[in-house]
Amino acid sequence: MEPDYNTLQEFITHTKGIAYLLIAVALVALPLFWRFLTGRDDKKKTF
Amino acid sequence: MGISRRQFFGWMTAAIGSQVAFRPDAKAASNKHFTGYPGSMGVLHDISRCIGCRKCEAACNQVNSLLPPDRPFDDLSVLAQKRRPHANSYTVVNRFDLAGRQLPVFVKKQCNHCQEPACVSACFVKALKKTKTGAVEYDASLCVGCRYCMVACPFNIPSYEYNNPLTPEVTKCTLCQPRIQKGLLPGCVEICPKEALTFGTRDELIQIARQRIQEFPDRYVNHIYGENEMGGCNWMYISNAPFADLGMSEDLGITPAPALTSGALAAVPVVVSLWVVFINGIFAISKRKEQVAAEEKKTAVDQALKTEQTRLNDTVAQLKEKAKADQEAAVKREVKKALEDAAKQAAEIQTDPPEASPQSSETTQPGKQESE
């Protein structure tokens, strides 16, 4: 079982903490994926 | 049409004013708190008193003029299976044989008449309504039959007349609304031989429930089911066995149903307003880009044209010059050739030329080289 939270404050502190880490992951992972996606495009056409 | 601008503004002022300015009780919506209709009625079901006689089922059937059941109400073998309300039965009693208990526990199941009912919130034609008495009322004359109320109900109560092809209705306990309005007790409450059902205002019922739990703390679980579940119900339960063991979900939460969707609904006008702005903005940007691109193209083309033109002009001038020079050279050459020819002819006639002019000797020079 998950750690039991007794207060909303505790719950939000924990889940938001993880959410912020995931934001960092998204900021790194998504641009990398974009580079992979457009890696072989002609240089002048990037849309 | 027939409305003057002045009239229109007059109405607007009145409409807004009545909502905003002239309400001394106006509060900020953010901490608004709703407590339901004051003095609304409900039922307290004391599960510890229920003996599973099914008399409430029979009374319900009779009071609501439902069809007679397949098996008579005094046939208690029906209790062997877990049941839920259906189109022809607004209430059912279930038996629970719990481990470590000699006696079975019986629970009556019917509409809990929530304070903020999910079915009412979900109904897109207002066919379901929470009334002042506490009952959740159904108006079949509006019902489209989408059955979203059944989806929404956390207690799985509303049923549908699936086998009625033309006029199917949603069915559920009415809290005997017609009887309440006449000052009578709901059918099931009236007939209950063990007083397992108590009718009263919701506030009274909570008091009674608390009292019983306090007086017999060993007998009751310390929880009034329905006091807070899904924002609270008008039908509540106290029990001598854990509710979770009696098929009653304890993971419903205490958020009233309308609050679950209010955020999404609140987004609608915002999305409309902002989308109009964003879409027009993006459209304007792409139009402008097109325009700029077209202008740039035009400038580039003009520039290229200009450069080309000057280059062309230069070339033409050069060519002209060259042509001129060529022409001159050609003329010179022709002249020289003619002179040479003339000189030759003269030489042929006079084998010994008397004297050569300096010009002719000059012109013969290349001729000589050529001949060499």
Add this chain to the structure above:
Amino acid sequence: MTQSTPREKTVLTPFNVISGIIILIGVILTILRFAKGLGGVTNLDDNNPWGIWIGFDLMCGVALAAGGYVTCATCYIFGLKKFKCAVRPAILTAFLGYALVVFALNYDVGRPWRLPYPIFLSQGTSSVLFEVALCVFLYLTVLLLEFSPAAFEWLDWKRARHIIGKVSMVLVIFGIILSTLHQSSLGAIFLIVPSKLHPLWYSGYIAVYFFISSIFAGMSMVIFEHSLVARFLHDKIDKEHDIESQNVALGFGKAASFLMAGYLMIQVIGIAIDNDWKYLGTRWGLWFLVEMIGFVGLPAVVYAIGVRERNIKLIQRTAGWTVLGIILNRLNVSIIAFNWQLPLNQRYFPSFPEIMTTVFIITLGLVIFKFIATRMPILYAHPDYPDDH
């Protein structure tokens, strides 16, 4: 303008025979449905009030008809003119899709003749379903108007064609707003059932999930549909459409891929916000991962490979795969992960008539699409309006 094709060919093509049989079955089922009621033909019951007529016909129908607004936005709002050839087929698909959704609703609701009630008689504004009904009603009207130029060109109604051409931008903007609203609201419908929908699918973000997934569903549907059209209605496509569709596949493939990556990210964030990690280890969690990895993550990567290698075939196949993923998601939310706590013997599985009715409605859509696409200027430009196809 009438397409005077020589009528030597027999009417008894395999397509016509099979669709004829299905439509015949559909007619019989329609009679049964309205003679015996829902109970006579469906497996619906009091615990499972919504079956595949909602879960598939409505939920998937609307999601897969998203190509209309997505293509319009791409072409007219974002100004990517190379998508122009995809606009008309996408609008036709969307129009037929929504028309069939409403048609299917007539089978599902108890008293279909009352379907206008929520809009005209008694507005239950607290209901998310009210918003969906209003948007779908308005959007169907918008789609009809957006589709009408093709019909007017076919009928050679120059004046009507001219008038509708004047308001086309307004229709596009209206269509995008309405689509945003009801695509997301179809998800928001389930916000009211936190105790019935499995926590991995239930999320405060569900409206956003539905909206974002509708965008890549629409794109994938445009790509996938063109691969089908190119195979079966090839003689109706003009050269420009044929060439441009390659660009469309590359462009939408790329956009869908990136959107799916973002969608996957917000799904993970949704799990984090609700702290639902513990469910991932359960059987439901496995099923959730099948959906998220097998039908969102993997197709996103394969799309990317297809775009990198300019492999149109691969992109088209991935589009079909993504479409399946969307269907899986909508079925999960509305049927499979709904009522997940009910014992297995009380769970819903569609009856044969229910499935056949859905097949009948899809067939109807195909037949009407074929009828229109072989007659009206959908896949080719009308000679009088070469720039407006």
